[in-house]
Amino acid sequence: MNDMTQMSSGLSLSKRLKQATQDQHERVDQAIRDLQPFATRAGYVEFLKVQYLFQRYTSPLYEKAALVAWIPDLPQRSRYAAVSRDCQDMNIDMAALNRHGDLPSSLPLASSLGWLYVNEGSNLGAAFLLKEAARLGLSERCGARHLAAAETGRGAHWRQFTQCLDAVSLTHAEQQAVIDGARDAFDFVHSLAIAAR
Numbered sequence: 001m002n003d004m005t006q007m008s009s010g011l012s013l014s015k016r017l018k019q020a021t022q023d024q025h026e027r028v029d030q031a032i033r034d035l036q037p038f039a040t041r042a043g044y045v046e047f048l049k050v051q052y053l054f055q056r057y058t059s060p061l062y063e064k065a066a067l068v069a070w071i072p073d074l075p076q077r078s079r080y081a082a083v084s085r086d087c088q089d090m091n092i093d094m095a096a097l098n099r100h101g102d103l104p105s106s107l108p109l110a111s112s113l114g115w116l117y118v119n120e121g122s123n124l125g126a127a128f129l130l131k132e133a134a135r136l137g138l139s140e141r142c143g144a145r146h147l148a149a150a151e152t153g154r155g156a157h158w159r160q161f162t163q164c165l166d167a168v169s170l171t172h173a174e175q176q177a178v179i180d181g182a183r184d185a186f187d188f189v190h191s192l193a194i195a196a197r
Contacts, residue, residue, distance in 0.1 A: 002063060005017060012162075012166040013165055013166050013168075013170070013178060014162040014165050014166055016175070016181050017114070017178065018116050019020050020182070020183070021040060021118075021178045021182045021183055021186055022024060022178070024160075024183050024186035024187060024190070025186060027186070027190050028189050028190045028193065030185050031189075031190050031194055032047065032050070032193055032195035034193070034197065035047050035050075035196055035197065037129075037132075038129075038132035038136060039186070040102055040136075041090075044090070044133065044136055044138070044143075044197075045090050046174055046196040047091060048086055048087060048090060048092065048143075049087075049097060049192075049196060050189065050192045050196055051083050051086075051090060051146060052083045052084065052086075052087050052092070052097060053100055053192050054119065054122075054188070054189050054192065055078075055080040055083045055084075055119070055146065056077050056080060056084075056097075056098070056100070056102075057100070057101075057102065057103050057188070058080075058103060058115055058116070058119050058185075059078055059080040059103075059113050060103050060105070061103065061107075061115060061116055062074050062075055062077060062078035062080070062101070063075060063076075063078075063107075064096055064110065064112065067109065067112055067113070067116070068167075069089070070113075070167075070168050071116070071161065071164040071165070072164075074116075074158070075172070076138050077120065077150075077157075077161070079119075079123070079146040082145035082146040082148070082181070083145070083146035086131075086143050086144060086145050086146055087143050089143045089187035090143055103115075105182075107133055108172065108177055110174040110175070110178050110181065111178065111180065111181030112168060112181065113165060113168065113178045113186070114177070114178040114179060114180065114181025114182035114183070114184070114185060115181050115182070115184070115185040116161075116165075117165065117181075117182050117185075118182050118185035118186055118189070119185070120157075120158065121158070122143060122162045123147075123149075123150075123154060123157070123158070124154055124155075124158050126146075126148075126149070126154070127148040127149065127154060129144075129147050130144055130147040131150065133147060134181065
């Protein structure tokens with residue numbers, strides 16, 4: 001089934017995104033596992049760098065007025081400050097990390113929704129990651145702040161996001177741009193994880 005067929009199948013946009021990005025999602029998960037981030041603190045540092053770069057790259061989206069109009073609590077969802085503090089806890093050279101490029105300011109709004117979908121979705125599985133990080137002596141208070149759950153809980157936090165996403169009125173072309181943006185986001189994280197090996 002191609003993307004345009006999916007768009008006429010009655011599925012919500014968030015459901016179509018899940019289907020359309022399944023392969024990329026699995027590739028990212030495998031690349032992260034290959035880093036063995038919870039075997040040693042050194043492995044966790046490499047994982048944390050990947051997390052930081054993705055959060056830094058997407059952080060401007062969380063302040064974009066047009067996106068906030070669709071997702072009102074978007075600024076509060078950003079994990080960039082938390083992951084930055086985690087990097088400081090782990091004595092990571094922030095200046096070296098910050099040499100990576102920023103998100104293009106010209107990224108279309110529909111594509112931006114795809115990037116947000118990937119970022120917000122990544123917090124769903126973070127409960128398991130947080131438990132693994134605890135074995136390294138890390139927690140929501142030191143080194144693993146960005147893995148902490150929202151006050152409302154991970155499931156509710158995700159449902160609130162997808163409800164807002166699904167409520168946005170988009171043309172078929174814009175919906176395809178959301179899907180393409182999500183695929184680009186997964187590919188970006190995959191490239192970061194591969195480079196971190």
